[in-house]
Amino acid sequence: MPIERIGDDLFDTETGEYAGPANSNLPDRALETEEELLAYMNRLSSAEADVLAEAARLQAIVANVDKMLALKNRRVEWLKARYERSASEVAQKLLPRKPDGTFRTKTYTCPWGQVAFRDVKPKVVVANPILAVEWAKVNAPEAVKVVESVLVSKLPETAIERWVERNMADNLGFTIEPARQSVKVTTVSDSE
Numbered sequence: 001m002p003i004e005r006i007g008d009d010l011f012d013t014e015t016g017e018y019a020g021p022a023n024s025n026l027p028d029r030a031l032e033t034e035e036e037l038l039a040y041m042n043r044l045s046s047a048e049a050d051v052l053a054e055a056a057r058l059q060a061i062v063a064n065v066d067k068m069l070a071l072k073n074r075r076v077e078w079l080k081a082r083y084e085r086s087a088s089e090v091a092q093k094l095l096p097r098k099p100d101g102t103f104r105t106k107t108y109t110c111p112w113g114q115v116a117f118r119d120v121k122p123k124v125v126v127a128n129p130i131l132a133v134e135w136a137k138v139n140a141p142e143a144v145k146v147v148e149s150v151l152v153s154k155l156p157e158t159a160i161e162r163w164v165e166r167n168m169a170d171n172l173g174f175t176i177e178p179a180r181q182s183v184k185v186t187t188v189s190d191s192e
Helices: 034-094 129-139 157-166
Strands: 003-006 009-012 018-021 107-110 113-116
Touching: 034 107, 034 113
Parallel strands: none
Antiparallel strands: 003 009, 009 018, 107 113
């Protein structure tokens, strides 16, 4: 695996994956002492602070671009509100027609875009779900969807203890994850 140094970091030239820092005060083995642990935590804290700083910089850039796009979008919305209706009327008059007067095509095309005319079928939208479900239960029961689920937090603790003792949770559709110890390394990014 050929490694190449780019700045202060090493990268695998075949895969492009990060291969570690070029200059490290960390051992090439597992940590063994408090001094090594402190060096690791310091390095991790600095790396995460760099991530946070870059994320904040990029968020500021995105916020500025969003403002620029919002201004451009307001221009688009103003143009549409002002001219879209009359543009569609003019475009419809310009569409070629068959001898019987029906449209030969339903799309007006120019170098800057198209004005397309399409027939849209009526569509049912549920405005009041409670009334709609009550009506559908009587008139179209196959259109009613019922979803049931188990709230694990509401299961009685005694039942769970019995399942574990008797090893029967699988037979009831549950699995029991064994107790374990959780480890979380906290540095700059987690202390917000």
